[in-house]
Amino acid sequence: METSTVETPGLLAEALATFDRLFREAADAGEPDPTAMTVATAGLDGRPSARIVLLKAHDPRGFVFYTHLDGRKGRELQANPQAALLFHWPRVRDGVQVRIEGAVEIVSDDEADAYFASRPRGSQLGAWASKQSETLESREAFDQRYARAEQEFEGRDVSRPPRWTGLRVRPRCIEFWYGAQYRLHERQLYECDAAGEWSKRMLYP
Ligand SMILES: Cc1cc2nc3c(=O)[nH]c(=O)nc-3n(C[C@H](O)[C@H](O)[C@H](O)COP(=O)(O)O)c2cc1C
Ligand code: PXP
Incomplete structure (x- = not known):
């Protein structure tokens, strides 16, 4: 069991409850996919890159998506394990x-x-067929790799490729932005300091 006996700090719990409420509202409002989020990373060269992934789990430990560790984001995150997530x-x-x-x-x-x-x-x-982010010479090459994976696993369960896994972003700050008329938006920032203390403040829009 991975459940922790450590209590979630009050302000983090508040932020996560707000996230859950807005996530439910997004589903109810008919957002095409409320789980779609941009994940921004940067390798050691400091050059940012961003792409969409799907949120598959979230709890006080963090926000989880799944991907290939050898793709661009996987490589960048192994070199520099810091990320920014964005929902709209x-x-x-x-x-x-x-x-x-x-x-x-x-x-x-x-x-x-x-x-x-x-x-x-x-x-x-x-997931077995894709060499995520590597050059693909032709669609046929991908189809062949897929067909090989089909043969390989014929009649049995498909195991997880060892380099395909989940990444959990442990929140250090969470900001909620609420749109308003005349760009008089509301911004609520929750952040955790080096001692692990959470605080909350508003930001000008
Ligand atoms: C709606 C949507 C959801 C996606 N979800 C994922 C995902 O959960 N995991 C993933 O690896 N790629 C996902 N992708 C593909 C990524 O955007 C990206 O093309 C791929 O992960 C390679 O990124 P990288 O080269 O930066 O590693 C998704 C794309 C879209 C448009
Ligand atoms: C390459 C890739 N991996 C993983 C996912 C995550 O979604 P799922 O596990 O639902 O396929 C997606 C969703 O588009 C994807 O494109």
Whole structure:
């Protein structure tokens, strides 16, 4: 069991409750995919890169997505395990943006195996076939790799590729942005200092 007996600090709990409420509102408001978030990373060269991934779990330990460790984001996060996440839910209230920043860690093998096992078989085989972010010479080359994976796992469960796993962003700060008329937006920032103390303040829009 990975559940921790450490109590969630009050302000973090408040921020996570706000996140949950807005996440539910996003689903109710018909956002096409409330789990879609931008994840920004930078390797040791300091050059940022960003792409969308899907949020698959969140709790006081952090926000989890799944990917290949050898793709660009995987390589950057191993070199510099810091990320920023961004949600934009335009249909919630007058528009909501949530920004989360924090250190990144790899989820346990058990957690990754459990999530991988829940994916459609085609997606599982795709994870074996894809050399994420590497040059693909032709679509046929990818199709062939997929067909090979199909053969390899014929008649049995598809195991998780060891370099395909979950990454958890442990929040160091969470900002809620609420759109308002005339750009008089509201911004609430929750942040954790080096001693682990959470505080909350508003920011000018
Ligand atoms: C809506 C959407 C959801 C996506 N979800 C994921 C995901 O959860 N994990 C993933 O590795 N790539 C996902 N992708 C693909 C990434 O955006 C990206 O193309 C891929 O991960 C390679 O990124 P990288 O080269 O920076 O590593 C998604 C793309 C879109 C448009
Ligand atoms: C390459 C890749 N990996 C992982 C995912 C995560 O989603 P799922 O586990 O639901 O396929 C996506 C979603 O588009 C994806 O494109």
